[in-house]
Amino acid sequence: MTDPRHAPIRTGNPPAGALSGYGDADKVRDMLRGTSPADVATAASAYDDATRRLHELRDLLFHLVRRHGEDPAAEGSPSLAALRRLLADAEHLLAAARAMSEALRAYGGEILPWYIEHAPEHGAVQDDVDQYMRRLNARITELWHAFPEKIDGAADAPPPKRRTTLASASPSPDAKDDDKSSPEHHNGNQQQQQIVPMIGIPMGGMGGGRGGSGSRSRSRKGTRRRMDVPSPSVKPGPGLIPDREPRILTPAAETAKKPAPKLTAPLKPSLPSMPPAPEPGWTPPVSVADSLTPKPAASAPAEPAPPQSPIAEALSAPREDEPKS
Amino acid sequence: MTEPNHGGTAHDHEFARGAAALLRRELARPSTPGSPADVTVRTNTPAAAFGSWDAAGALAGTAARGHAEFTAAYRLLFSEIRTAAEALERSAETVQDAEDDNVDRVGRVRELLDGGPKAGGASPDGGPQETS
Numbered sequence: 001m002t003d004p005r006h007a008p009i010r011t012g013n014p015p016a017g018a019l020s021g022y023g024d025a026d027k028v029r030d031m032l033r034g035t036s037p038a039d040v041a042t043a044a045s046a047y048d049d050a051t052r053r054l055h056e057l058r059d060l061l062f063h064l065v066r067r068h069g070e071d072p073a074a075e076g077s078p079s080l081a082a083l084r085r086l087l088a089d090a091e092h093l094l095a096a097a098r099a100m101s102e103a104l105r106a107y108g109g110e111i112l113p114w115y116i117e118h119a120p121e122h123g124a125v126q127d128d129v130d131q132y133m134r135r136l137n138a139r140i141t142e143l144w145h146a147f148p149e150k151i152d153g154a155a156d157a158p159p160p161k162r163r164t165t166l167a168s169a170s171p172s173p174d175a176k177d178d179d180k181s182s183p184e185h186h187n188g189n190q191q192q193q194q195i196v197p198m199i200g201i202p203m204g205g206m207g208g209g210r211g212g213s214g215s216r217s218r219s220r221k222g223t224r225r226r227m228d229v230p231s232p233s234v235k236p237g238p239g240l241i242p243d244r245e246p247r248i249l250t251p252a253a254e255t256a257k258k259p260a261p262k263l264t265a266p267l268k269p270s271l272p273s274m275p276p277a278p279e280p281g282w283t284p285p286v287s288v289a290d291s292l293t294p295k296p297a298a299s300a301p302a303e304p305a306p307p308q309s310p311i312a313e314a315l316s317a318p319r320e321d322e323p324k325s
Numbered sequence: 326m327t328e329p330n331h332g333g334t335a336h337d338h339e340f341a342r343g344a345a346a347l348l349r350r351e352l353a354r355p356s357t358p359g360s361p362a363d364v365t366v367r368t369n370t371p372a373a374a375f376g377s378w379d380a381a382g383a384l385a386g387t388a389a390r391g392h393a394e395f396t397a398a399y400r401l402l403f404s405e406i407r408t409a410a411e412a413l414e415r416s417a418e419t420v421q422d423a424e425d426d427n428v429d430r431v432g433r434v435r436e437l438l439d440g441g442p443k444a445g446g447a448s449p450d451g452g453p454q455e456t457s
Binding site: 036 | 340341344347348351357358363366367369373376379380383387391392393398402406412413
Protein backbone atom coordinates (compact mmCIF):
# COMPACT_ATOMS: atom_id res chain seq x y z
CA MET A 1 0.00 0.00 0.00
CA THR A 2 1.25 3.46 -0.85
CA ASP A 3 2.27 5.66 2.01
CA PRO A 4 -0.48 8.27 2.22
CA ARG A 5 2.13 10.95 2.73
CA HIS A 6 3.55 10.32 -0.71
CA ALA A 7 0.42 9.33 -2.61
CA PRO A 8 -0.53 11.75 -5.36
CA ILE A 9 -3.62 13.87 -4.92
CA ARG A 10 -3.56 15.76 -8.19
CA THR A 11 -3.29 13.30 -11.01
CA GLY A 12 -3.64 13.80 -14.74
CA ASN A 13 -4.43 17.08 -16.35
CA PRO A 14 -6.33 19.95 -14.78
CA PRO A 15 -10.07 19.74 -15.34
CA ALA A 16 -10.77 21.98 -18.28
CA GLY A 17 -14.37 21.17 -19.05
CA ALA A 18 -16.05 21.37 -22.40
CA LEU A 19 -16.29 24.58 -24.36
CA SER A 20 -20.00 24.14 -24.85
CA GLY A 21 -22.74 21.56 -24.75
CA TYR A 22 -23.94 22.10 -21.22
CA GLY A 23 -27.44 22.86 -22.39
CA ASP A 24 -29.56 25.93 -22.30
CA ALA A 25 -29.82 28.44 -19.51
CA ASP A 26 -32.48 26.46 -17.67
CA LYS A 27 -30.41 23.33 -17.68
CA VAL A 28 -27.29 25.10 -16.57
CA ARG A 29 -29.15 26.85 -13.79
CA ASP A 30 -30.61 23.58 -12.58
CA MET A 31 -27.18 22.00 -12.79
CA LEU A 32 -25.69 24.72 -10.63
CA ARG A 33 -28.51 24.55 -8.13
CA GLY A 34 -27.95 20.82 -7.82
CA THR A 35 -24.62 21.45 -6.17
CA SER A 36 -24.19 21.71 -2.42
CA PRO A 37 -21.75 24.44 -1.50
CA ALA A 38 -22.54 23.93 2.17
CA ASP A 39 -21.19 20.39 2.08
CA VAL A 40 -17.99 21.61 0.47
CA ALA A 41 -17.70 24.35 3.06
CA THR A 42 -18.21 21.78 5.82
CA ALA A 43 -15.19 19.89 4.56
CA ALA A 44 -13.25 23.14 4.54
CA SER A 45 -14.20 23.71 8.19
CA ALA A 46 -13.00 20.24 9.07
CA TYR A 47 -9.63 21.07 7.56
CA ASP A 48 -9.61 24.30 9.54
CA ASP A 49 -10.05 22.31 12.74
CA ALA A 50 -7.35 19.90 11.64
CA THR A 51 -5.11 22.88 10.96
CA ARG A 52 -5.57 24.14 14.51
CA ARG A 53 -4.89 20.73 15.96
CA LEU A 54 -1.83 20.24 13.79
CA HIS A 55 -0.58 23.65 14.74
CA GLU A 56 -0.63 22.68 18.40
CA LEU A 57 1.02 19.37 17.63
CA ARG A 58 3.67 21.03 15.53
CA ASP A 59 4.46 23.48 18.33
CA LEU A 60 4.71 20.70 20.87
CA LEU A 61 6.94 18.57 18.66
CA PHE A 62 9.14 21.53 17.87
CA HIS A 63 9.51 22.22 21.57
CA LEU A 64 10.42 18.61 22.30
CA VAL A 65 12.90 18.43 19.45
CA ARG A 66 14.55 21.63 20.61
CA ARG A 67 14.77 20.47 24.20
CA HIS A 68 16.06 17.07 23.24
CA GLY A 69 18.46 18.57 20.74
CA GLU A 70 20.07 20.61 23.51
CA ASP A 71 21.76 17.42 24.60
CA PRO A 72 24.79 16.91 22.36
CA ALA A 73 24.80 13.23 23.14
CA ALA A 74 21.26 12.87 21.86
CA GLU A 75 22.28 13.88 18.37
CA GLY A 76 21.66 10.88 16.17
CA SER A 77 19.67 9.08 18.82
CA PRO A 78 16.55 7.17 17.79
CA SER A 79 14.33 9.22 20.05
CA LEU A 80 15.46 12.52 18.57
CA ALA A 81 15.20 11.13 15.05
CA ALA A 82 11.68 9.93 15.77
CA LEU A 83 10.65 13.29 17.15
CA ARG A 84 12.15 15.07 14.16
CA ARG A 85 10.32 12.80 11.77
CA LEU A 86 7.06 13.45 13.60
CA LEU A 87 7.72 17.16 13.41
CA ALA A 88 8.32 16.99 9.66
CA ASP A 89 5.16 14.96 9.15
CA ALA A 90 3.14 17.39 11.23
CA GLU A 91 4.44 20.31 9.19
CA HIS A 92 3.59 18.60 5.91
CA LEU A 93 0.13 17.77 7.13
CA LEU A 94 -0.34 21.29 8.42
CA ALA A 95 0.52 22.75 5.03
CA ALA A 96 -1.72 20.24 3.26
CA ALA A 97 -4.63 20.95 5.60
CA ARG A 98 -4.28 24.67 4.98
CA ALA A 99 -4.21 24.19 1.22
CA MET A 100 -7.19 21.87 1.24
CA SER A 101 -9.13 24.16 3.53
CA GLU A 102 -8.55 27.25 1.47
CA ALA A 103 -9.23 25.54 -1.85
CA LEU A 104 -12.48 24.03 -0.61
CA ARG A 105 -13.54 27.24 1.08
CA ALA A 106 -12.96 29.17 -2.12
CA TYR A 107 -15.09 26.74 -4.07
CA GLY A 108 -17.85 26.03 -1.56
CA GLY A 109 -17.88 29.40 0.11
CA GLU A 110 -17.36 31.82 -2.71
CA ILE A 111 -17.20 30.51 -6.25
CA LEU A 112 -20.15 28.14 -6.25
CA PRO A 113 -22.51 30.45 -4.31
CA TRP A 114 -21.67 33.33 -6.61
CA TYR A 115 -22.21 31.37 -9.78
CA ILE A 116 -25.41 29.87 -8.44
CA GLU A 117 -26.71 33.28 -7.56
CA HIS A 118 -25.78 34.65 -10.95
CA ALA A 119 -26.74 31.68 -13.06
CA PRO A 120 -28.15 32.51 -16.48
CA GLU A 121 -31.84 32.99 -16.45
CA HIS A 122 -34.47 31.67 -18.74
CA GLY A 123 -34.08 32.95 -22.26
CA ALA A 124 -30.39 33.81 -22.06
CA VAL A 125 -28.47 33.60 -25.30
CA GLN A 126 -26.79 30.22 -25.72
CA ASP A 127 -23.38 31.72 -26.45
CA ASP A 128 -23.50 33.55 -23.17
CA VAL A 129 -24.56 30.43 -21.34
CA ASP A 130 -21.58 28.63 -22.82
CA GLN A 131 -19.30 31.47 -21.88
CA TYR A 132 -20.68 31.44 -18.37
CA MET A 133 -19.75 27.78 -18.06
CA ARG A 134 -16.32 28.39 -19.56
CA ARG A 135 -15.65 31.00 -16.92
CA LEU A 136 -16.82 28.71 -14.17
CA ASN A 137 -14.67 25.89 -15.50
CA ALA A 138 -11.70 28.24 -15.68
CA ARG A 139 -12.14 28.95 -11.97
CA ILE A 140 -12.29 25.21 -11.33
CA THR A 141 -9.06 24.73 -13.26
CA GLU A 142 -7.38 27.39 -11.16
CA LEU A 143 -8.71 25.84 -8.01
CA TRP A 144 -7.39 22.42 -9.00
CA HIS A 145 -3.85 23.79 -8.88
CA ALA A 146 -4.39 24.98 -5.33
CA PHE A 147 -4.80 21.41 -4.09
CA PRO A 148 -1.56 19.90 -2.84
CA GLU A 149 0.19 17.60 -5.24
CA LYS A 150 0.61 15.19 -2.35
CA ILE A 151 0.60 15.42 1.41
CA ASP A 152 4.30 16.06 1.62
CA GLY A 153 4.32 18.13 -1.53
CA ALA A 154 3.23 21.61 -2.38
CA ALA A 155 0.43 23.00 -4.44
CA ASP A 156 1.28 24.39 -7.84
CA ALA A 157 -0.53 27.55 -7.03
CA PRO A 158 -0.73 29.38 -3.75
CA PRO A 159 -3.99 28.97 -1.93
CA PRO A 160 -6.77 31.02 -3.51
CA LYS A 161 -7.11 33.44 -0.61
CA ARG A 162 -3.57 34.59 -0.94
CA ARG A 163 -3.48 34.48 -4.68
CA THR A 164 -6.40 36.71 -5.26
CA THR A 165 -5.30 37.45 -8.77
CA LEU A 166 -5.99 33.84 -9.49
CA ALA A 167 -9.59 34.50 -8.83
CA SER A 168 -9.51 38.00 -10.13
CA ALA A 169 -12.07 39.34 -12.42
CA SER A 170 -9.74 39.28 -15.34
CA PRO A 171 -10.83 36.54 -17.62
CA SER A 172 -8.78 33.47 -18.05
CA PRO A 173 -6.70 33.44 -21.25
CA ASP A 174 -8.83 30.82 -22.85
CA ALA A 175 -11.98 32.73 -22.06
CA LYS A 176 -10.52 35.87 -23.54
CA ASP A 177 -9.43 33.97 -26.59
CA ASP A 178 -12.86 32.55 -26.85
CA ASP A 179 -14.31 36.01 -26.82
CA LYS A 180 -11.96 37.25 -29.47
CA SER A 181 -12.04 34.24 -31.66
CA SER A 182 -15.74 33.90 -31.61
CA PRO A 183 -17.03 35.52 -34.76
CA GLU A 184 -20.43 35.93 -33.26
CA HIS A 185 -19.06 38.25 -30.66
CA HIS A 186 -17.49 40.51 -33.20
CA ASN A 187 -20.07 40.29 -35.89
CA GLY A 188 -23.10 39.78 -33.76
CA ASN A 189 -25.57 42.28 -32.52
CA GLN A 190 -24.91 44.90 -29.93
CA GLN A 191 -26.64 42.93 -27.22
CA GLN A 192 -23.96 40.32 -27.36
CA GLN A 193 -21.29 42.98 -27.11
CA GLN A 194 -22.68 44.25 -23.87
CA ILE A 195 -21.16 41.85 -21.47
CA VAL A 196 -21.67 42.05 -17.78
CA PRO A 197 -18.43 41.94 -15.90
CA MET A 198 -17.35 38.63 -14.56
CA ILE A 199 -19.85 36.37 -16.15
CA GLY A 200 -20.29 37.69 -19.65
CA ILE A 201 -24.03 37.71 -19.72
CA PRO A 202 -25.76 40.18 -22.03
CA MET A 203 -27.03 43.12 -20.15
CA GLY A 204 -30.41 42.97 -21.69
CA GLY A 205 -30.88 39.31 -21.16
CA MET A 206 -29.83 38.66 -17.62
CA GLY A 207 -31.21 39.55 -14.25
CA GLY A 208 -31.70 43.25 -14.73
CA GLY A 209 -33.53 43.84 -11.50
CA ARG A 210 -31.42 41.63 -9.30
CA GLY A 211 -28.31 42.08 -7.34
CA GLY A 212 -26.92 45.11 -5.66
CA SER A 213 -28.15 48.64 -5.69
CA GLY A 214 -26.72 51.46 -7.69
CA SER A 215 -24.83 52.84 -4.74
CA ARG A 216 -23.24 49.49 -4.18
CA SER A 217 -22.26 49.44 -7.81
CA ARG A 218 -20.60 52.79 -7.45
CA SER A 219 -18.77 51.58 -4.38
CA ARG A 220 -17.20 48.92 -6.51
CA LYS A 221 -16.03 51.35 -9.10
CA GLY A 222 -12.42 50.73 -8.27
CA THR A 223 -12.76 47.04 -8.62
CA ARG A 224 -14.51 47.20 -11.95
CA ARG A 225 -11.35 48.41 -13.58
CA ARG A 226 -10.07 44.92 -13.38
CA MET A 227 -13.17 43.23 -14.59
CA ASP A 228 -13.82 41.74 -17.93
CA VAL A 229 -15.24 44.71 -19.71
CA PRO A 230 -14.75 44.33 -23.41
CA SER A 231 -15.20 47.98 -24.17
CA PRO A 232 -14.62 50.91 -21.88
CA SER A 233 -17.78 52.49 -23.17
CA VAL A 234 -19.87 49.61 -22.03
CA LYS A 235 -21.01 50.00 -18.47
CA PRO A 236 -23.10 47.53 -16.57
CA GLY A 237 -26.58 48.53 -15.81
CA PRO A 238 -27.82 49.01 -12.27
CA GLY A 239 -28.38 45.85 -10.40
CA LEU A 240 -25.98 43.82 -12.46
CA ILE A 241 -23.03 44.09 -10.17
CA PRO A 242 -23.14 41.09 -7.93
CA ASP A 243 -23.53 41.43 -4.21
CA ARG A 244 -20.49 39.39 -3.65
CA GLU A 245 -17.62 39.09 -6.01
CA PRO A 246 -15.35 36.33 -4.97
CA ARG A 247 -12.92 37.04 -7.75
CA ILE A 248 -12.50 40.75 -7.31
CA LEU A 249 -9.13 42.02 -6.32
CA THR A 250 -9.39 45.25 -4.44
CA PRO A 251 -6.44 47.26 -3.25
CA ALA A 252 -7.60 46.75 0.32
CA ALA A 253 -7.68 43.04 -0.17
CA GLU A 254 -4.28 43.17 -1.69
CA THR A 255 -2.80 45.01 1.25
CA ALA A 256 -4.58 42.70 3.63
CA LYS A 257 -3.04 39.76 1.93
CA LYS A 258 -2.39 37.02 4.38
CA PRO A 259 1.26 36.19 4.84
CA ALA A 260 2.46 32.84 3.76
CA PRO A 261 2.16 30.15 6.37
CA LYS A 262 5.24 30.22 8.50
CA LEU A 263 6.43 26.81 9.39
CA THR A 264 9.31 27.89 11.50
CA ALA A 265 9.48 27.93 15.21
CA PRO A 266 6.84 29.74 17.18
CA LEU A 267 8.26 32.48 19.25
CA LYS A 268 6.38 31.54 22.36
CA PRO A 269 4.99 28.06 22.18
CA SER A 270 2.06 27.65 24.47
CA LEU A 271 3.30 24.62 26.23
CA PRO A 272 3.16 23.45 29.77
CA SER A 273 6.39 23.67 31.60
CA MET A 274 8.71 20.75 31.26
CA PRO A 275 9.95 18.92 34.31
CA PRO A 276 12.73 20.87 36.00
CA ALA A 277 16.24 19.87 35.25
CA PRO A 278 18.13 18.20 38.08
CA GLU A 279 20.99 19.86 39.82
CA PRO A 280 24.04 20.63 37.74
CA GLY A 281 26.60 17.95 37.70
CA TRP A 282 24.20 15.10 38.12
CA THR A 283 24.67 12.57 35.39
CA PRO A 284 22.36 9.66 34.76
CA PRO A 285 23.91 6.36 33.87
CA VAL A 286 22.56 6.12 30.34
CA SER A 287 20.94 8.45 27.89
CA VAL A 288 17.50 8.22 26.34
CA ALA A 289 19.19 7.31 23.13
CA ASP A 290 20.86 4.31 24.71
CA SER A 291 17.73 3.14 26.35
CA LEU A 292 15.85 3.21 23.07
CA THR A 293 18.41 1.03 21.39
CA PRO A 294 18.00 -2.73 21.49
CA LYS A 295 20.42 -2.99 24.45
CA PRO A 296 18.20 -2.28 27.44
CA ALA A 297 20.59 -3.58 30.10
CA ALA A 298 23.58 -1.58 29.09
CA SER A 299 24.16 -0.21 32.58
CA ALA A 300 24.98 -3.59 34.12
CA PRO A 301 28.00 -5.57 33.11
CA ALA A 302 27.20 -8.84 31.45
CA GLU A 303 29.66 -10.88 33.46
CA PRO A 304 30.88 -9.13 36.57
CA ALA A 305 34.35 -9.92 37.66
CA PRO A 306 34.77 -11.81 40.94
CA PRO A 307 34.85 -9.43 43.88
CA GLN A 308 38.26 -8.65 45.07
CA SER A 309 37.32 -6.57 48.05
CA PRO A 310 34.25 -5.71 50.10
CA ILE A 311 33.78 -2.58 48.03
CA ALA A 312 33.98 -4.47 44.80
CA GLU A 313 31.69 -7.05 46.28
CA ALA A 314 29.15 -4.38 47.16
CA LEU A 315 29.32 -2.91 43.75
CA SER A 316 28.70 -6.22 42.07
CA ALA A 317 26.09 -7.46 44.49
CA PRO A 318 22.59 -8.03 43.13
CA ARG A 319 20.00 -5.43 43.83
CA GLU A 320 18.02 -5.69 46.99
CA ASP A 321 14.70 -5.81 45.20
CA GLU A 322 15.80 -8.57 42.92
CA PRO A 323 14.76 -12.09 43.84
CA LYS A 324 17.55 -14.12 45.30
CA SER A 325 18.34 -17.21 43.39
CA MET B 326 26.22 4.99 20.23
CA THR B 327 26.49 6.76 23.49
CA GLU B 328 28.45 5.09 26.22
CA PRO B 329 26.68 4.55 29.50
CA ASN B 330 27.46 7.09 32.17
CA HIS B 331 29.17 9.37 29.70
CA GLY B 332 26.58 10.35 27.16
CA GLY B 333 23.50 10.98 29.18
CA THR B 334 22.09 14.30 30.17
CA ALA B 335 21.08 15.35 33.58
CA HIS B 336 17.44 15.14 32.70
CA ASP B 337 17.19 12.22 30.34
CA HIS B 338 14.54 10.23 32.08
CA GLU B 339 12.66 13.28 33.25
CA PHE B 340 12.68 14.66 29.77
CA ALA B 341 11.46 11.39 28.32
CA ARG B 342 8.73 11.12 30.92
CA GLY B 343 7.64 14.70 30.43
CA ALA B 344 7.70 14.43 26.66
CA ALA B 345 5.66 11.26 26.77
CA ALA B 346 3.15 12.89 29.07
CA LEU B 347 2.76 15.86 26.74
CA LEU B 348 2.30 13.62 23.75
CA ARG B 349 -0.21 11.52 25.66
CA ARG B 350 -2.14 14.62 26.54
CA GLU B 351 -2.41 15.52 22.88
CA LEU B 352 -3.71 12.07 22.13
CA ALA B 353 -6.26 12.19 24.92
CA ARG B 354 -8.70 14.25 22.91
CA PRO B 355 -9.99 11.67 20.46
CA SER B 356 -13.37 13.16 19.64
CA THR B 357 -12.73 16.87 19.67
CA PRO B 358 -13.05 18.90 16.46
CA GLY B 359 -10.00 18.35 14.34
CA SER B 360 -9.37 14.84 15.57
CA PRO B 361 -8.70 12.21 12.91
CA ALA B 362 -12.13 10.64 13.42
CA ASP B 363 -13.89 13.98 13.20
CA VAL B 364 -11.99 15.06 10.10
CA THR B 365 -12.62 11.74 8.40
CA VAL B 366 -16.35 12.11 8.80
CA ARG B 367 -16.64 15.78 7.91
CA THR B 368 -14.47 15.65 4.82
CA ASN B 369 -16.49 12.83 3.32
CA THR B 370 -18.12 15.15 0.82
CA PRO B 371 -20.33 13.57 -1.84
CA ALA B 372 -19.13 14.19 -5.36
CA ALA B 373 -22.50 15.64 -6.31
CA ALA B 374 -21.87 18.55 -3.97
CA PHE B 375 -19.19 19.81 -6.35
CA GLY B 376 -21.42 19.61 -9.39
CA SER B 377 -22.46 17.13 -12.00
CA TRP B 378 -20.69 18.53 -15.05
CA ASP B 379 -17.31 17.36 -16.28
CA ALA B 380 -14.93 19.88 -14.71
CA ALA B 381 -16.73 19.83 -11.38
CA GLY B 382 -16.65 16.04 -11.37
CA ALA B 383 -12.91 16.06 -11.97
CA LEU B 384 -12.46 18.54 -9.13
CA ALA B 385 -14.57 16.33 -6.88
CA GLY B 386 -12.29 13.41 -7.73
CA THR B 387 -9.23 15.40 -6.79
CA ALA B 388 -10.85 16.53 -3.56
CA ALA B 389 -11.84 12.96 -2.73
CA ARG B 390 -8.27 11.77 -3.25
CA GLY B 391 -7.08 14.60 -1.09
CA HIS B 392 -9.53 13.65 1.66
CA ALA B 393 -8.51 10.01 1.52
CA GLU B 394 -4.78 10.63 1.58
CA PHE B 395 -4.97 13.38 4.15
CA THR B 396 -7.09 11.44 6.61
CA ALA B 397 -4.87 8.37 6.19
CA ALA B 398 -1.72 10.40 6.80
CA TYR B 399 -3.40 12.22 9.68
CA ARG B 400 -4.30 8.94 11.38
CA LEU B 401 -0.81 7.67 10.75
CA LEU B 402 0.67 10.71 12.44
CA PHE B 403 -1.40 10.15 15.57
CA SER B 404 -0.51 6.50 15.57
CA GLU B 405 3.19 7.31 15.35
CA ILE B 406 2.87 9.87 18.10
CA ARG B 407 1.34 7.19 20.31
CA THR B 408 4.23 4.87 19.45
CA ALA B 409 6.75 7.58 20.25
CA ALA B 410 5.08 8.28 23.58
CA GLU B 411 5.25 4.61 24.50
CA ALA B 412 8.92 4.43 23.50
CA LEU B 413 9.72 7.50 25.57
CA GLU B 414 7.92 6.02 28.57
CA ARG B 415 9.86 2.80 28.22
CA SER B 416 13.12 4.67 27.93
CA ALA B 417 12.26 6.74 31.01
CA GLU B 418 11.64 3.56 32.99
CA THR B 419 14.87 2.03 31.80
CA VAL B 420 16.88 5.07 32.72
CA GLN B 421 15.13 5.43 36.05
CA ASP B 422 15.79 1.78 36.96
CA ALA B 423 19.44 2.07 36.05
CA GLU B 424 19.72 5.25 38.02
CA ASP B 425 18.11 3.73 41.10
CA ASP B 426 20.39 0.75 40.85
CA ASN B 427 23.45 2.94 40.68
CA VAL B 428 22.30 5.01 43.63
CA ASP B 429 21.90 1.86 45.67
CA ARG B 430 25.35 0.65 44.77
CA VAL B 431 26.98 3.95 45.49
CA GLY B 432 25.22 4.08 48.84
CA ARG B 433 26.54 0.71 49.79
CA VAL B 434 30.05 1.68 48.80
CA ARG B 435 29.80 4.87 50.82
CA GLU B 436 28.70 2.99 53.86
CA LEU B 437 31.58 0.62 53.49
CA LEU B 438 34.00 3.45 53.14
CA ASP B 439 32.57 5.29 56.11
CA GLY B 440 32.43 2.31 58.38
CA GLY B 441 35.23 0.27 57.01
CA PRO B 442 34.97 -3.36 56.08
CA LYS B 443 34.02 -5.69 58.84
CA ALA B 444 35.93 -8.89 59.46
CA GLY B 445 34.44 -11.57 57.32
CA GLY B 446 33.58 -9.13 54.53
CA ALA B 447 30.34 -7.56 53.54
CA SER B 448 27.19 -9.49 53.48
CA PRO B 449 26.32 -10.80 50.04
CA ASP B 450 23.27 -8.62 49.76
CA GLY B 451 25.31 -5.57 50.52
CA GLY B 452 23.19 -4.39 53.40
CA PRO B 453 24.35 -1.68 55.78
CA GLN B 454 26.63 -2.82 58.52
CA GLU B 455 26.66 -1.28 61.93
CA THR B 456 30.00 -0.55 63.47
CA SER B 457 30.29 -0.25 67.17
